[in-house]
Amino acid sequence: MEGETERAIRDERLSVILDALAEAVTIRAPNNHLVYANQAALERLGFSSVAELRAADPQELMGPYETADEHGGEIRMEDLPSVKLLRGEHPEPLLMRSVNRASGEESWVLLKATAVRDEAGEIESAVTIIADVTEATRATQRVEFLARIGELLASSLDYQQTLRNVAGLAVPQIADWCAVDLFDADGQREPVAIAHSDPAKLQTAARLRDYEPERLDPDQGVGKVRRTGEPLLYTEISDDLLVAAALDEEHLRLLREVGMRAVLIVPLAIGRRTIGTLTMVNSESGRSFGMGDVEFAAQIAARAAVAVESARLYSERSTVARTLQSSLLPEAIPAIPGWEVAALYRPAGHESEVGGDFYDVWDVGEDWLMMIGDVTGKGVGAAAVTSLVRYTARAASEFDTRPSEILARVDAALRRRPTVSLCTALCLRLSREGATLAVGGHPLPLRIGDGGVQEVGDYGTLLGALQKTRWPEVDIALKAGETLVAFTDGVTDAIGEDGERWGTERLRESLAAAGDVAPAALRTRLVRALDEFQVGAQADDTAVVIMRFDDPRQARESSAGHASVGGRGNG
């Protein structure tokens, strides 16, 4: 049968016009055979004439191409718009990805089918216009991909995890394999991420790693990219090349198993420094890489490099902060005869900042001094002040061990600083007989004992700037088993739900509820109570020192006898 369409096509003029089009045009008859293709369509399908095309089995027409829809799903003949149209459906245009099996070239086409009807309104044939939308599709995908990469990279400071996520996002959309390597200080590669959609393949990759030389070859692959800072693209990876590269039979087998078709390596660079590489490999999909891919991979790498560098700087800052912070606290609480002591220090949420809270315990001949305080401010500046306070107190105690005198010396040292440096502090002298206390603008400590939980001591002036000063010294009577708790305002100022502060009252209740327990156990309960109350990140540093006064006679009898002290109030 020959319909109007075919007759029209045989009109020479129309045929010439259609052949001049860049778009491929095909006409499908109701029996699903292609009955016409213009020049562009013939080339695409790999036929030299319409007659040859008409003779072909319609199922075989996709032969030279690996095809998929935009989500990677298989496209069967019955999914084609022209075939659907002939079935009486109203198909949407179909975006199809096709990879030429022979050349590895990937392209995207949009298939749009239109029905041609006879006079009775019956569908006589379906005309498909196939437009090459490769560039437009890739541009859209790249913009979307870069946006997602950007979100990923900004989402976390754990750059190793982030790079693994980036690699995971790249497969299989951009490449079949994606790997990220970073270089350590010695220029050794440190594999950070490798992704492939098939986990079995990842094992092959892991085994391939074992064959890699200890030192990178500066003239090929990752080593070359590290040396030159330029992208490297291998478009043709022949079996000869694999044979030449293989170290032994097993190595060759693994290399062949990966089935590399094209490899693209781009540098992760910060300025002129190459800190790593991003490697993309195409294998089973048959795709190759073009210059557009090089440019695109370079954009991903540039973003990843910045993320890695910021994360590294941040982690260095955190390390510096932690080191500095720990230098401001005693390495361990010394064993004090007649006393059992436990301390808690928790810096505020920001890991990279040094907090202003501190405590110290040191011996002064027969007795011991304990100081806890809070320097206003944060960061390195606060750390310097904390250090000054701590060492001034220690130095002052060489001459005079009275707590009020220690505070006076610290106050004087702070005043000599060029900028206003304020500090609250509390100083306790611990002896076998009890404790002596002086307070400088700091919350009073609590005593847990027979009378419940009560504040002890007397308020004194904030250290560092004030004209009128006084630091009244108070002797604190203690019975065996009674405990003193000194803390910074990070404890009582902790914010809970509804913006409410924890407050001294809750602290007291929590200590009273704990009952008669050893300092270490009390510390654990305090931390739990605070964590339960607190909402969100801890806003301020928190320091607590818990000191239990043991029966001095028992302590003399048994050096390890802290825990064996009987019930309190028996002294």
Add this chain to the structure above:
Amino acid sequence: MSRTTFEIDATDDADAACLVLSGELDLATVPRVEQAVDAALARDVQTLVLDLSGLSFVDSSGLRLFVVLHQRAAAEGWGFSLVRPQEQTMKVFTISGLEENLPFAEKSSMA
């Protein structure tokens, strides 16, 4: 970021600036007071009054702010005074010895 509300109301006349602070003054809100003070001083006022009667909480960074302003006023030659907060909030000034070191005035005497 503070979870609580904090507000500053400016009630100025020709040569005195009065900032009425209310809510919680802490690490998060101190910078706002510093900005408001700088803005007031930029207008060449003779006296700065901070009205603390609406403050429900002051932390150590808040205390530092008042000490710094007090010292700065002495150095730069402008007047500085504070209107007392409520008893609950005043406690932190009392226990830190700031009550006797800062220029507190009753509200009525400031009029």
